[in-house]
Amino acid sequence: MLRLEPRVExxxxxxxxxxxxxLVLTVLMGAALFLALGKDPVRxxxxxxxxxLASWRALGELSIKATPLILVALGLSVAFRSNxxxxxxxxxxxxxxxxxxxxxxxxTPSSTPSLFVLAxxxxxxGGMLWGGIVAWLRDRFSANEILVSLMLVYVAEAxxxxxxxxxxxxxxxxxxxxxxxxxxxARVPPLVAGSRANVGLPLALVLAxxxxxxxxxxxxxxxxxxGGLAPLAARYAGFSSRSALWTAFLVSGGLAGxxxxxxxxxxxxxxxxxxPLGYGFAAIIVAFVGxxxxxxxxxxxxxxxxxxxxxxxxxSRLGLPKSLTGVFQGLLLFALLTCxxxxxxxxxxxxERSLGASRLPSALAARTAAAxxxx
Amino acid sequence: xxxAMLRLELVDISKQYPGVRANDGVCLRVEPGRIHAVLGENGxxxxxxxxxxxxxxxxxxxxxxxxxxxxxxAGPEHARALGIAMVFQHFSLFETLTVAENVxxxxxxxxxxxxxxxRIARVAADYGLDLDxxxxxxxxxxxxxxxxxxxxxxxxxxxxxxxxxxxxxLTPQAVDKLFVTLRALAASGCSILYISHKLDEIRTxxxxxxxxxxxxxxxxxxxRAATNAELSRLMIGAEPPALARRAQPVGDVALKLAGFSxxxxxxxxxxxxxxxxxxxxxxxxxxxxxxxxxxxxLFAALSGETLAGASGSITLLGQDITRASPRRRRALGLRLVxxxxxxxxxxxxxxLAHNTLLTRTEVVRRTGLFDRPRLHALxxxxxxxxxxxxxxxxxxxxxxxxxxxQKFIMGREIDAAPRVLVVAQPTWGVDVGASVQIRSELLxxxxxxxxxxxxxxxxxxxxxxxxxxxxxxxxxxxxRVPIAEAEARKLGEWMSGLWPDAPRDxxxxxGAPHAPA
Numbered sequence: 028m029l030r031l032e033p034r035v036e037x038x039x040x041x042x043x044x045x046x047x048x049x050l051v052l053t054v055l056m057g058a059a060l061f062l063a064l065g066k067d068p069v070r071x072x073x074x075x076x077x078x079x080l081a082s083w084r085a086l087g088e089l090s091i092k093a094t095p096l097i098l099v100a101l102g103l104s105v106a107f108r109s110n111x112x113x114x115x116x117x118x119x120x121x122x123x124x125x126x127x128x129x130x131x132x133x134x135t136p137s138s139t140p141s142l143f144v145l146a147x148x149x150x151x152x153g154g155m156l157w158g159g160i161v162a163w164l165r166d167r168f169s170a171n172e173i174l175v176s177l178m179l180v181y182v183a184e185a186x187x188x189x190x191x192x193x194x195x196x197x198x199x200x201x202x203x204x205x206x207x208x209x210x211x212x213a214r215v216p217p218l219v220a221g222s223r224a225n226v227g228l229p230l231a232l233v234l235a236x237x238x239x240x241x242x243x244x245x246x247x248x249x250x251x252x253x254g255g256l257a258p259l260a261a262r263y264a265g266f267s268s269r270s271a272l273w274t275a276f277l278v279s280g281g282l283a284g285x286x287x288x289x290x291x292x293x294x295x296x297x298x299x300x301x302x303p304l305g306y307g308f309a310a311i312i313v314a315f316v317g318x319x320x321x322x323x324x325x326x327x328x329x330x331x332x333x334x335x336x337x338x339x340x341x342x343s344r345l346g347l348p349k350s351l352t353g354v355f356q357g358l359l360l361f362a363l364l365t366c367x368x369x370x371x372x373x374x375x376x377x378x379e380r381s382l383g384a385s386r387l388p389s390a391l392a393a394r395t396a397a398a399x400x401x402x
Numbered sequence: 403x404x405x406a407m408l409r410l411e412l413v414d415i416s417k418q419y420p421g422v423r424a425n426d427g428v429c430l431r432v433e434p435g436r437i438h439a440v441l442g443e444n445g446x447x448x449x450x451x452x453x454x455x456x457x458x459x460x461x462x463x464x465x466x467x468x469x470x471x472x473x474x475x476a477g478p479e480h481a482r483a484l485g486i487a488m489v490f491q492h493f494s495l496f497e498t499l500t501v502a503e504n505v506x507x508x509x510x511x512x513x514x515x516x517x518x519x520x521r522i523a524r525v526a527a528d529y530g531l532d533l534d535x536x537x538x539x540x541x542x543x544x545x546x547x548x549x550x551x552x553x554x555x556x557x558x559x560x561x562x563x564x565x566x567x568x569x570x571x572l573t574p575q576a577v578d579k580l581f582v583t584l585r586a587l588a589a590s591g592c593s594i595l596y597i598s599h600k601l602d603e604i605r606t607x608x609x610x611x612x613x614x615x616x617x618x619x620x621x622x623x624x625x626r627a628a629t630n631a632e633l634s635r636l637m638i639g640a641e642p643p644a645l646a647r648r649a650q651p652v653g654d655v656a657l658k659l660a661g662f663s664x665x666x667x668x669x670x671x672x673x674x675x676x677x678x679x680x681x682x683x684x685x686x687x688x689x690x691x692x693x694x695x696x697x698x699x700l701f702a703a704l705s706g707e708t709l710a711g712a713s714g715s716i717t718l719l720g721q722d723i724t725r726a727s728p729r730r731r732r733a734l735g736l737r738l739v740x741x742x743x744x745x746x747x748x749x750x751x752x753x754l755a756h757n758t759l760l761t762r763t764e765v766v767r768r769t770g771l772f773d774r775p776r777l778h779a780l781x782x783x784x785x786x787x788x789x790x791x792x793x794x795x796x797x798x799x800x801x802x803x804x805x806x807x808q809k810f811i812m813g814r815e816i817d818a819a820p821r822v823l824v825v826a827q828p829t830w831g832v833d834v835g836a837s838v839q840i841r842s843e844l845l846x847x848x849x850x851x852x853x854x855x856x857x858x859x860x861x862x863x864x865x866x867x868x869x870x871x872x873x874x875x876x877x878x879x880x881x882r883v884p885i886a887e888a889e890a891r892k893l894g895e896w897m898s899g900l901w902p903d904a905p906r907d908x909x910x911x912x913g914a915p916h917a918p919a
Contacts, residue, residue: 245771249772259746260749263747
């Protein structure tokens with residue numbers, strides 16, 4: 028008989044091993060899925076797990092998807108740790124791309140080649156503004172931050188669509204809802220000439236490193252965490268819940284805004300209604316799969332990006348629906364949550380047979396006795 | 403007596419947890435209608451044994467016999483079906499539900515909430531447990547929550563009632579009343595397992611006693627024929643060290659509340675009304691009273707966690723701190739230990755080192771980073787100095803027993819050499835050894851010239867360490883009584899708000915329903 032036994036202390040080994048175990052389980056379930064669909068499981072898994080890493084070109088593509096996920100999930104993990112539920116990173120991402128576009132459109136052929144830095148900063152400001160609105164409404168009127176942040180996503184989408192089909196529409200764009208293509212000065216430089224990967228990737232990695240230091244080594248990060256884990260302890264210690272709220276929204280909003288700015292000034296090169304791809308929502312899963320750890324989100328963002336690319340390839344090559352991406356992401360999350368049980372519990376194989384069968388009649392008898400006593 | 407007549411018999415029960423043998427060949431016999439004590443220090447295995455009886459955990463070996471027949475108690479539901487009820491030391495109540503709804507949850511579903519409410523009122527009256535069934539649990543004090551638990555157990559009409567440290571939050575009068583209740587319950591045939599570390603109570607109430615030490619039975623005796631010294635020798639292997647108390651001249655006024663009034667942050671709480679209190683350096687002032695009479699609000703006013711709507715003044719070492727933040731107060735030398743150890747004085751899932759950081763900010767560098775080696779060294783020092791049994795500074799707060807966690811919290815605050823220390827329920831649910839240690843630390847701090855305020859519902863404790871006492875009732879504070887003139891009976895009356903020249907106006911106000919009868 029297999030049973031779960033609580034551990035005295037959560038296992039550190041399992042905390043690290045659980046994501047790996049979850050990945051193995053995802054692979055096994057994925058293989059079974061391909062078999063059931065009548066496809067070669069090796070070829071299918073190859074598309075999800077090997078090909079996205081197989082060439083420089085593929086890695087460049089991967090980095091373009093992983094960078095915004097890392098940035099947004101990084102901010103969200105700081106917010107979620109302090110028990111602040113920012114569900115509207117998608118809206119902050121859009122505002123970041125809008126603000127960055129405003130700066131990018133000011134570029135002239137004689138602009139300094141570092142104008143993109145200004146565009147990125149404007150993006151951060153846009154995301155912080157959008158997040159700050161939520162924090163203000165929560166602080167001033169005790170509005171529910173989950174609902175407000177989520178609803179502001181739709182406001183942001185409407186704003187974006189107004190701008191690209193109205194004031195900012197490219198006059199030479201055949202009436203498509205898009206801005207003019209940005210000049211080179213307003214675009215983030217590629218990491219290596221000719222590659223699609225850009226300096227956004229090292230920026231995201233450095234910020235993740237700084238995020239780790241903030242969360243694990245600074246007093247400010249500690250205060251946020253205490254506020255999230257035990258609000259009463261935070262009050263006792265004198266940590267302000269208002270400042271935690273503002274910090275969480277400004278940090279997560281700013282990072283989502285940066286991701287949005289990188290998206291328009293990087294691979295897209297213009298603002299269109301297709302800029303928001305749902306990274307703001309996917310990053311919620313990334314943050315949790317990465318255990319709300321700034322370094323963990325790097326790995327989970329890479330994994331999620333592989334599933335995006337794998338889904339696209341299995342659509343074009345195997346004729347499978349693109350929703351396979353979602354299936355894989357879901358399987359991973361599911362397997363991870365399952366494996367996390369092992370952090371708090373250990374599996375025990377015991378020879379002792381279940382006494383259920385022999386126990387039941389006596390329990391029933393006792394219950395009857397109790398009932399008659401009561402009556 | 404033949405074994406067949408026993409209500410409950412435990413034979414050779416053993417339970418191994420990773421790293422500790424919680425029970426080792428424990429035998430226990432409870433006769434029908436008897437009150438049997440289980441005495442032992444924290445960590446002696448009392449709780450594990452009771453969890454086994456209540457079906458929460460299963461023993462590794464040994465046998466449980468219920469009314470003569472061997473049983474395997476599969477779970478609490480099974481235990482309740484057998485007629486076993488338990489009042490846990492740690493409450494399992496839903497904070498957002500009312501008293502009646504909480505009680506209802508544990509009962510058969512076919513009863514309506516209205517009948518449950520009615521039964522609560524009746525049983526509460528029968529047993530002198532003063533409770534309003536309509537109040538939400540989050541608005542109740544620790545003492546009131548315990549009453550809900552006792553009530554809940556009594557409603558199931560058990561034939562064995564297990565009580566885990568039930569009197570720690572009652573006034574002397576209420577304890578007497580509870581004992582009358584328990585004796586009546588026993589006389590009606592219900593057996594009672596009474597878990598406690600209070601020797602006097604066990605000697606007054608119980609007719610049998612099993613003493614546990616380090617998971618084994620250290621002795622079985624009739625407590626009525628034993629002395630405190632004998633019992634404590636069995637329990638801790640030695641007599642408890644006597645507290646060294648000496649008189650000393652008191653110094654200047656350290657903490658002063660003048661005409662202080664404040665609303666309660668909680669709609670069902672007790673507002674503070676016109677509180678005057680003076681505490682001088684080098685003295686311990688005890689605040690006695692039944693929980694729910696404004697102690698929480700007084701603590702909140704002193705900690706600075708809630709500042710809204712206060713009038714009057716609080717002065718700390720000559721500085722007005724009425725509007726000062728908790729951190730400012732701490733910086734000025736005022737430190738506090740709240741009654742909730744888990745979730746307030748500590749963050750349960752964080753390590754002890756990170757819990758040290760909660761109030762000890764001296765390890766934070768100018769850069770905003772904290773000095774980890776220094777933090778761990780400081781934590782380690784606290785563990786050694788205050789004899790906290792823990793796996794080290796990385797152990798989580800929740801992995802410590804209640805007594806050890808309290809030693810850690812007290813150590814964290816005392817080690818910071820506070821000029822004024824306010825402690826709520828310093829030894830609530832803490833075993834004898836740790837209690838003695840905590841009290842002697844408090845006395846040492848007083849001798850070093852600090853001013854102390856101890857809010858406690860245990861009068862014995864207050865008598866043991868305080869230089870003078872005040873009583874809280876209905877949000878007011880009584881005049882000071884020097885300890886030499888204090889007397890338990892009189893204080894019990896004062897707990898109902900009946901001290902000389904107490905204002906009569908608010909005695910019947912709705913904010914003050916908790917006076918013991």
